[in-house]
Amino acid sequence: MNDFVLGKKVDLGEFTLSEQEIIEFAKAFDPLEFHTSIEAAKKTIFKGLIASGPHIFHYIYKKEWVPRFGKTVICGTGVKEWKFIKPVRPGQKIKVEVTIIGMKPEETTGGTAINWLFEFRNEKGEIVQVLQTEVVHKNP
Amino acid sequence: MNDFVLGKKVDLGEFTLSEQEIIEFAKAFDPLEFHTSIEAAKKTIFKGLIASGPHIFHYIYKKEWVPRFGKTVICGTGVKEWKFIKPVRPGQKIKVEVTIIGMKPEETTGGTAINWLFEFRNEKGEIVQVLQTEVVHKNP
Numbered sequence: 001m002n003d004f005v006l007g008k009k010v011d012l013g014e015f016t017l018s019e020q021e022i023i024e025f026a027k028a029f030d031p032l033e034f035h036t037s038i039e040a041a042k043k044t045i046f047k048g049l050i051a052s053g054p055h056i057f058h059y060i061y062k063k064e065w066v067p068r069f070g071k072t073v074i075c076g077t078g079v080k081e082w083k084f085i086k087p088v089r090p091g092q093k094i095k096v097e098v099t100i101i102g103m104k105p106e107e108t109t110g111g112t113a114i115n116w117l118f119e120f121r122n123e124k125g126e127i128v129q130v131l132q133t134e135v136v137h138k139n140p
Numbered sequence: 141m142n143d144f145v146l147g148k149k150v151d152l153g154e155f156t157l158s159e160q161e162i163i164e165f166a167k168a169f170d171p172l173e174f175h176t177s178i179e180a181a182k183k184t185i186f187k188g189l190i191a192s193g194p195h196i197f198h199y200i201y202k203k204e205w206v207p208r209f210g211k212t213v214i215c216g217t218g219v220k221e222w223k224f225i226k227p228v229r230p231g232q233k234i235k236v237e238v239t240i241i242g243m244k245p246e247e248t249t250g251g252t253a254i255n256w257l258f259e260f261r262n263e264k265g266e267i268v269q270v271l272q273t274e275v276v277h278k279n280p
Contacts, residue, residue: 028202029202031202034215046215061169077223077224079222082218
């Protein structure tokens, strides 16, 4: 089916988010003060602006995952686990890999339910965010 | 602490998303064809446009949850379970309730980790989406 194989790992490259991008996303979808205000963020435990967790995922999902795999999607069924482990700051380089960690036939649609694990790492190689999501894909 | 109590349920009201809102969100963050194109969506299993799952949650989170509880947030730690159960279509009325289903002291920050369960229902009372998220809140 397409070239989906259990255990397959795909390098989605690296990216950074600017102060402006972080603030714009947060004002629209996650308006907590440590995401929307440089000044207010200084007084929080983060001591400065950090990106919204969902921003990190949606940025790379739209830019890299959808162009590669979007045409094969029948539907998404949800997110199994999504951990915001370390803060991500403006200009910080984030590397992303996605791995197929589960595959099973999906009877209603006749497709294949794939469990994708996204891993986000900082410059030191430390995990900053992980997300597992199940998506049903078309068979070839 | 504040007025957080285990089992507390809060009515976040109801809302609808228009075709234009659905398409705009999806083009920015979830550009799959059943979210971005009325014509293309007709040829999918959904037989028409449906809202992006994350759009449903972020809409009410920004509009109702953050104004009520945002000032007490120290940090978010992640999403435990997020299920997209039934499609949500333009103009469809969605009712939202959020319940505190877990509370425990969070030692690093001295706050309280609260497990929030969001439940989204359609006009028939059927669950269309559920999400559990853990957020650390300030103590009073």
